[in-house]
Structure formats: C-alpha cells, structure tokens
Amino acid sequence: MFDSLTKNLDNILRRIKGTAVITESNTREAMREIRMALLEADVSYKVVKDFTTICQQRAMGQEVLRSVSPGQQVVKIVHDELVNLMGPVDHAIQYNEHGPTIIMLAGLQGSGKTTTAAKLARFLQHKGHTPMLVAADVQRPAAVEQLKVLGAQLKLPVYFEDGGRPPRICERSIQAAREKNCDLVVLDTAGRLHIDEALMQELGEIKDRVKPQQVYLVCDAMTGQDAVNSANEFNQKIEIDGVILTKLDGDARGGAALSIKAVTGKPIKFIGMGERLESLEEFHPDRMASRILGMGDVVSLVEKVQAQVDADRARELEEKIRKRSLTLEDFLEQLQQVKKLGSLQDIMGALPGMSGVDFSSAEGEIPRVEAIVRSMTFEERRDPEIIDSSRRRRIASGSGTNTQEVNQLLKQFRQMKKVMKQFSEGSVRKNLGGGLSGGALMARRPPKPPRGPGFRVR
C-alpha cells in the first residue's frame, strides 16, 4: 500500500530529520520535495498546496524543543498535518430505536459495493448485530446471485425480489427485516459505469423512502482522482455520511485516501484491504499517517518530549504559586498564562495531585473571571479586602456580571489563597475538596475528589 509515496517521503524526511537548524530555505526545500511526492501520489493539486503551506508555516513558527532535532519536529508536523488532512472521523452509527437501522451503500459499478455490503454486515455481526443484506441492484442479475453467495457464507439472510424497482424493494426489505428480527439492514444498490441522472434519481428515491441512518459511498482507491471527483459529485447529489475506500491493498499511490476528506468534506470511515470478507477496517487517520510516513519512532519521540515540556511548564507554574503571596493580579496573570499554555485540563492535570480533578467545566469560566478582575482597580486587585458593596456594584456593572458573581469570585479567591498557603506549608492533603480545586475556576460544579496521589511539595 502506498509504497512509492512512503518511500519518497521517507527519503525526504530522513534527510530533514537530522537537520540541526531549520531555516526558511531548508524547510522550503523539503516542502518542495514533499509537494512533488504528493503530486506523484495523485493527491489533488489544491490539497497538496494547502498541505505544504501549513506545514511550512508550522515549521517556521514552532518552538524549539530541547532533546529533539528541529528536523525531527518537522517530521512530527508533517505527521500531524497528514492526520488533520484525513480526519477527524466519527465511526459511530446512529442506531434506529424504532426499527432496523438502515445502512445504504452507493457507488459506481465495480467499486466494491456488493463485497463491501457483506464485509460491513460481517463487521457489524461481530459487534453483536443481526444484519440482513438487501439486493437492490437489479441492473445485473449476477449481482443478486453474488450477494446471495456472500450472505450464505456469513449465514445471514439476503432479501431479494425477482425484478421490481429498487426503491420499492428497499422499502419492502425493511418490513422483512422486522419479521426476521434483524436489527440492521445493509442495502446494496445498483451502480453504473459513470454517474448519470437515472442513477442519482434512483438513489435519491431510495434515500427518501427508507431514510437510512447512514449512507456510505463506496469508492475504489485505485482510481485515484476519479474516485475523489465521483465522491464529490455523489455527495452533492445525494448527501453521504462518509466514504468506504476499497482496494487500498492494491493502491500504490494513495491519492484518493489523502484527498477525499479535503475535497468532499466527508471522511473515509472504512477501508477495504483485500477481497476477503474480513478485510474491512475502520479508518483511523493517525494510523494511516504512521503507515504512510513509517516514522513512528520519531513521532512518538517528539510527542514524549512535548509532554515533558508541558510538565516542565506546569512545574514552573507550581513554583510560582508556591512562592508568591497571591494577589488577584497574579491570579489574572496566571489565568492568562494557563490560557496561553493550552487547555486548563492539560495544565492543571500535570500538577502533582491534580490529575484526578475534572477541570473541564472550569474552562468556560476564564473569560468571566478575567472580566471581573479587569474591572477592578490596582488597589482592589492587590487587596481584595477593601472591596465593599459599592465597589462590588461598580465591578459587576463594569464587567457585565452581577454582584453575586463578583462575590463568588472573591470568596473562591480567598479559599484558593488559603489552600496556596497550605500548599506551601505542605499540609494540603486534608483540605483538598474546598481548596484549590474548589477555587475561582470551579464556580459552577463542585469538584470530584481527586484520584491522584494528593499534593506533594517537592
């Protein structure tokens, strides 16, 4: 799979990996080579252009990490952007609570619909479902026969009619599925060699009548840009939920896999990796990126170092908290720092003892807290004790909040300070629930007791 692309990228990245200094010109050179490799892989031109532009920007903007070479970081950037290019993917199927869940497959003739219908039924069978296969391709009599054979292999019922119109067949199959206690129906629809009006009309009608929970377009990876273009057209005519990309096992280039999401806006959800019924896999952009780059070791090294840097920063923050006598001004500054550093959950989670505390609800509090503190005078920030009721009213109206919210913040700040004090004295363990974790940022939801090892002051 993707042999030549992998080889080309490997060559380029192997060279840049060892680079000690990343300059505008050497990244540009690497990006030029990556651009060539992707175009050669039949990735669409605009996708390639956007991809290399963003990689270049990120390479130039990246912070220097100790212990990995800048070149290694570039490898990681390319990896991450490949993941972004192909994802995100949500594999979940919205199951129908009121009857069989209907999955509709569409696609051009020969793309692998009938085979994929059986593969998908098998996949879902292994997840505990009882699927029924529906032969809605009456274009070719052999297609019905093919599905019957596959159904028999899987010991699954196959619904078919002799002749008739596919939309009606599909409709009646749902009733048959109910009668057979099947909780899932996979519709194998007719294909054509090319997209034509009649086909789209038929597919649209099926969709209208049976209202499928999922519509997958089956595309042949080996047809490269043609697969991408037809996916785009199908999606415009009958909206699809995602793509199942087949014959990836025989695809040396990778153009379809890399372009489909960017061009159509719809992700690849499954991939076909062979003719056998067990050769269907969920599509995971990160795994695919690693397969393509084949530089898993470098990527995980950079990830480790990045995690270490976050931990270093958290330790700095902790040090500050410990040393300072906290004023609201410091508090604001720390908030801003936290905001800059990334998710509050990540940062606080890296502090010793905080790993079990849920900060996710606190994230939204930051702007409000910020507004309140900003509406205070310097004196008030340094010495919140002077904030009397008239000051409270002024601060509330200045920050677009109410006096209750100002009160709440001040109360939490006091609690936090108390905990800070204990924190630096090393005796926090006993009062965690009402302490830092119950501080200003936790205004809306009481904290869960932490599962971590408790505070340790090192």
Ligand SMILES: Nc1nc2c(ncn2[C@@H]2O[C@H](COP(=O)(O)OP(=O)(O)O)[C@@H](O)[C@H]2O)c(=O)[nH]1
């Ligand atoms: N190598 C490989 N062959 C596949 C895959 N999926 C389908 N095929 C083959 O592609 C051909 C056409 O498949 P079929 O299901 O009949 O396509 P349909 O016309 O869309 O229903 C068959 O020979 C399948 O065995 C796959 O993932 N890998």
Ligand SMILES: [Mg+2]
């Ligand atoms: Mg078929």
